[in-house]
Amino acid sequence: MMDLSTNYMGIKLRNPLVASASPLSENIDNFRRLEDAGAAAVVNYSLFEEQITREARTLQDDLSRGTESFAESLTYFPEPEQFIIGPEEYLDHIRKAKQAVNIPVIASLNGCSLGGWTTYAKHIEEAGADGLELNIYFAPTDPNISGAQIENLYIEILKSVKASVKIPVAVKLSPSFSAIAHMGKRLDEAGADALILFNRFYQPDIDLDNLEVAPNLLLSGSYENRLPMRWAAILYGHLKASLAVTTGIHTANDVIKMVMVGADATMLCSTLLKNGIGHVRTLLQDIQSWMQEHEYESVRQMKGSMSQKSCENPQAYERANYMKVLQSFH
């Protein structure tokens, strides 16, 4: 019997395939379909810091705009006794997802500052989430903010969240740190239960008709997994925290490679949006076939086997490889 199980952020998973945060999780039925297709866990769509802070402000603005100005229309909306603001809907979704499936449900908090939003981690835990993914999406546009300040911010946010919950917390990292290994170590020391490599910074596009900068989401391709693969390979074995790779995981080979460099879990998003939820089943079958063909008994067996620490040519992950690559291009 082939053992695909893995341990990710202290949670035992039946295999390394995790459905990452995406619009798919907005529908509770999709949790069931993902479970049926074989996904080991599902990361719920993200609750954004802005969503929490702006929603409240917007509601206040919308309700107060134009009020108390004119004698006939002192207000424009009825005043309900209670509002369901911010995470309530999200928390309710987590509760429903937990009721719907047996596989772990991981919540996702997305933000970039220290503030009240991090306290919602506690509510998420109370709603039943098995783990929490902290997506610290910080665009360092201010020339007055140094790399060290940004690194400290990550650590502080993590500590703030860790202090409020008992469930495991993963940090989704940016690939743009000057010293990723060092940053990984600091996060590990600050209590991260997993590091997810890496966040995709969605780049906006230009709308030439209207001369506007327009949001434009492009799905990833397999070629994009090289970056996280390399850093997983480097980090593997140096941290207590689990490693997960996200971005560019489309095929069984992608999954196998990631596990071999040390990933405890692989995050699936674009491939599911492109190929549908059933693709999880295909991936699992292909992984099993490959393992069978290559006589692997378990995921545990292959995990980290191609990491920098375990591979025969550790320099391949470093500067020497860079030179080789450039020279090999004709």
Place this chain on the structure above:
Amino acid sequence: MERKLVTIEGNDAAAHVAFKVNEVIAIYPITPSSGMAEKADEWAAAGKKNIWGVVPLVQEMQSEGGAVGAVHGALQSGALTTTFTASQGLLLMIPNMYKIAGELTSTVFHVAARSLATHALSIFGDHADVMAVRSTGFALFSSTCVQEVMDFALIAHAATLESRVPFIHFFDGFRTSHEVAKIEQLSDEDIRAMMDEDLILAHRQRALSPDHPVLRGTAQNPDVFFQAREGINPFYAACPGIVEKIMEKFARLTGRKYNLFDYYGPADAQRIIVIMGSGAEACQDTVEHLAQKGEQVGVLRVRLYRPFSIKHFVAALPKTTQTIAVLDRTKEPGSVGEPLYVDVVNALVEMMPEKRFSQMPRVIGGRYGLSSKEFNPAMVKGIFDEMKKDQPKNHFTIGIQDDVSHTSLDYDENFIIESEEGVRAIFYGLGSDGTVSANKNSIKIIGENTPNYAQGYFVYDSKKAGSVTVSHLRFGPKPIHATYLINRANFVGCHAFGFLERADVLEKLENEGVFLLNSPYEPDQVWNHLPKEVQKQMIDKEVKFYVIDGYKVAHDSGLGGRINTIMQTCFFAISGVLPKEEAIQAIKDSIRKAYSKKGEEVVQMNFDAVDHTLKHLHEVKVPKTVTSVLEKPPAVSAKAPAYVRDVVAKMIAQCGDSLPVSAFPTDGTFPVGTAKWEKRNIALEIPVWEEDICIQCGKCVLVCPHAVIRAKIYEPQGLQGAPATFQSTDAKDRDFQGLKYTIQVAPEDCTGCGICVDVCPAKSKTETKLKALNMHPQPPLREDGRVNWDFFLNIVEVNRNRTKQTTVRGIQGLEPLFEFSGACAGCGETPYIKLMTQLFGDRAVVANATGCSSIYGGNLPTTPWTKNKEGRGPAWANSLFEDNAEFGLGFRLSIDQQKVMAEQLAQQMEAAIGGDLVKAIIASKQQDESEIFEQRRRVELLKDKIRGLKTPEAKRLTHLADMLVRKSVWIVGGDGWAYDIGFGGLDHVLSTGKDVNVLVLDTEVYSNTGGQMSKSTPRSAVAKFAAAGKLMPKKDLARIIMTYGYIYVASVAMGAKDEHTLKAFLEAERYNGPSLIIAYSHCIAHGINMTEAMQGQKAAVLSGYWPLFRFNPELTLQGKNPFILDSTAPKISFKEYAMRENRFKMLAKTNPVEAKRLMDLAQQDIDDRWRIYENMAVQFDSRQKEQNEPTQSVNAKT
């Protein structure tokens, strides 16, 4: 029993009881009673129950006429039923009120008494409405303050059940309905104790039921009607006694003792004022003061006015009474006297044989307080002084200067009796800055945290954007009877620095009082920026002066422009009404209470604001000498016409009270074009034109809700003498080569809404964030802008006939004849009205339904309807809410008839005029601008020809000749009118086939009264009266009207497709028959960012929610499909559009499950409607095809 003390408005007090003791509540919005209905709807939506554990069923109707019909039916069927109304609403209930009373049906209508529309509409308070129903048979029961509103509401409900006489429980609109006061709330136990279950059972047993059928509503004949009508007499005879008995029971329960007539004053008083309503409180205050000084004066307040108990009335008067002044808050032209006066005289005459008085008291009557005109102790004393005279004036007025009929009494305005105890504070705020809500909150804090009594009253101006609010707050250890504005304040807060130039904010501040100023200037700089007069007042009054930069603190705390929390904190920190620490904690507690349901972020922002405030509040030592050279600018320019300078300017300067009777037209007729003289300077930022980037598309001009951004195409010589900063460029249009082009902004009239910038499609090629219009701070641009604007207005533009009136680009230079209205900044209605005036204004007559458009169109002091240089422009009138279509049809009938008469006369006088000219005049179709131009020329020629003739026909024709130029009749109103209250009339008017143009400004709610649901409100939207979301889909008015087949119908949304809107307006007007344009009008009541509102219109169309189409019957005549679907199939979901607007988002925040259900249904509504329209767009063609095919086949066979 300890009762809860609450700080609430009069409307809330009435609604509290009404909700608790009724099972069915039929409602319809009308100011100032809407608050009662809104509360009932909110409570029902929240599942709040009445004293029998049932949630009352709240049903909005299509009009007050509808509401009272439903009330009548519900009562007849056994439910305890009520309604709330005022003014014209009460008048619409009259027919049913006769029925309800004639059938001895127990009910209470709660009325916030308001003026009736006569020479003008007024939303404010007097007794004209309740006096108009005094013959219906309803009891009229008057409460005078907020506590009494709650108490009397209950007494009325108890009394109607026992007496079977239906009751109007009324209180003064605004003065009482909107006053915030600390009162003792009646508990459910109190209410239960007063409601007799046996009487309720009896009410139910009288109900219609097929289980014990009866018949009610017979038709009776001369033989019996009279006798049968007299049968009710015993019930009316018993009613006062029943009310008295119930008042006694109430007194035992609560300790508050009321009588049918309550006298206050010394037992041996000789001069007595008899009065009803809130004015009685002012009289009581004055009597207390005067009696202490030994004056023998008293006041008798009338509680139960109908049935009027003569016996109780006379018994309540001191035996020593010598002179009575009866005060009526209404006017009954042509009568012997106003109603209460007549009743009092009659009562005394009838009771004279009883010999209560040694001689018949002298009785004089007077009018006071119409339309919430201030009624204060100075006036009361004036009346008492008049009563001392040997020959006191009868049928007097008080509070105005009547220099026409000389009815008014003189009084000493300096007679002020404000209590020395406690705090008397006046706050000047901007409508949008949260001043009023802060003050309401302060009253609650003081009311609920101290043993002090508290009172708040708020005065608003007539503009919806940039309006000034004045709050009057009193706090003190004794009950507050002051139902009048504060005349001597010990605290004045000015929350907008600019007010110092516009109003005398320190006028009411007493010596050594506190002056708090929200100032953008640092404490050491502020003195130098104060106007000279203000400095002088501060020195003379030895003012304690505090400043804070409230906007900075608000901005830094994330509160935007709302400074409510900040200024409230300042008030508490300075006034000492509570110990500082205690006050801060109380503010924070109230912040948590008010905002926690809106999220922790909002709470935290306000907490931050409180803390920052204390650090930024500074006391400034007032210098000993005046140093300023700044003078207050005049209210209007010296160039303004005399009427504007002498009358309008006083109203603008908030001195309208000082204008005498002679200042006004006697029949409500006012000159047009006065808004341009009121330079409000309310925009913080205004658009600035970049001529090099501009593509001269004209979109900014089209969408500007306030007509403050205009384009002109003109000959180059027009630039002669141009100011140095005047901008101009070459006209880009090929037809105007060699001409110049300017976009000019009126800096002092702009509201800063930014819609023009949002729609501007032209961007800089080097820096794309720059458009052809960009917002910049107004103050530095004001002076140059003013000069440029004046220069611009005087440039001679190209002739109208040269402009292409079928394109937005082409019409941009047409002069708008609707400008600078007081509508909300970014209003979605006014661009349509403005467009209509650009195209047809010089020959338009407008019938305007009551609502937003009649308010921003016709509310004094200034009005936006104006005329062109030839003196032509729209003639405008507002009749009522419900009759607007009929009113407009009347215009058409009258104009058509006069045109026929003119044509007949012209034909009769053909010899003098010339046959060809007469024929040409009569034959002219006048379908476009050039034909109109030609016809005007012919008519002038006609007038020339008959000028010297002395015959009666010539005289008649001279006066009628202008009717030969086609007049454009426009019937304008909102969806509340068109879909609901006026629908029957609209339907009929359109069915007549007459050439009227109906413009429905569809905001999908009753915007003017604060956003109540209409039948136009879409499914899933939250609105007042639909607090739980609208359950049913929006009525498809267009489709209903299209079934006639001969009515032009268009659905337009300017923000989505402006050329389509223009086309529809041109087609509708040209169509020689009825036309209906339904215009998507975004509205502040949608909970949207008004700057981006046109994007919202686009989304509405893209989602299929608002399809664009035209139904043109002329096409039918041409054998074509009259229905043209002008928008494409939906490209985005309804949700994508809806989530831009709070009205749709809100339900998801209160009831997500229901929100999803309703949103799904709303999407279905859109899909279904789209399919129907799609079919309509093709079915005609298919039908034609089908009709053709068989014919061909028959032909083939033969």
